[in-house]
Amino acid sequence: MVEFDSPQLNTLFQALADPTRRGMLASLALGEKSIGELAAPCDMSFAGASKHVKVLEDAGLLSRRKAGRSHICTLEAAPLAQAERWLRQWEQFWNQRLDRLEALIERGKEEKQNG
């Protein structure tokens, strides 16, 4: 059966459930960023944004290295890939449903034409 009791997935999905953090990931996809650069567009205190960064780090979604007094963050995509793999388990299921829906629509058209 499908594996669902995974602390990894807990923290991962939890981290992804916040728009501020998803925004940070999107920003990181364009290249490495310091905490300050990640925090700038966030419309909240610096410390607040820094906590979001920590959540992402704890979820394994970013790594950081120190460069002078700045902390440079890099997107770590592996956990995203894991989440995607988990979601893909349902692909067959929802394709079936879509096929059924399509068939239903098709049948509706025919009835309209014939009736």
Added chain:
Amino acid sequence: MVEFDSPQLNTLFQALADPTRRGMLASLALGEKSIGELAAPCDMSFAGASKHVKVLEDAGLLSRRKAGRSHICTLEAAPLAQAERWLRQWEQFWNQRLDRLEALIERGKEEKQNG
């Protein structure tokens, strides 16, 4: 740019962040289930499990119909597909990283041979 400020994704990932709820989804993938059937393996009060079902329902992940005194739940895969689509945005990014990693490993091998 990537779209990240989506209330849909907030509730969706939030709903997926709990192992009890992921377990319910897995159970639902095998077929329709009553609330009682979903709650049975949950090791918590009936009302507690019922609240989890409601979270999944609010996230659009399941729909229910009443049959006598039972509520029958059906998995709704569309939101899962949406989440998967969102995650797939990073596919190119992490493939790049994997390629770079692979190149690094390859270079390591060569150096071992030549040095």
Added chain:
DNA sequence: AGCAAACTAAACCGATTGGTTGACAGACAT
């Protein structure tokens, strides 16, 4: 040495979460 910049840590706050129990409602059986 002294000050500013880039962060983290800790204490605090209100709102939400995940769970409980107990009371209630609707549908079925006798």
Added chain:
DNA sequence: ATGTCTGTCAACCAATCGGTTTAGTTTGCT
């Protein structure tokens, strides 16, 4: 009619979350 089964709702609780402010640390600048 009474009781039972399935499920919701409301109240409550501790813990976590998302945010703040204040203080402290490390690094760089002059």
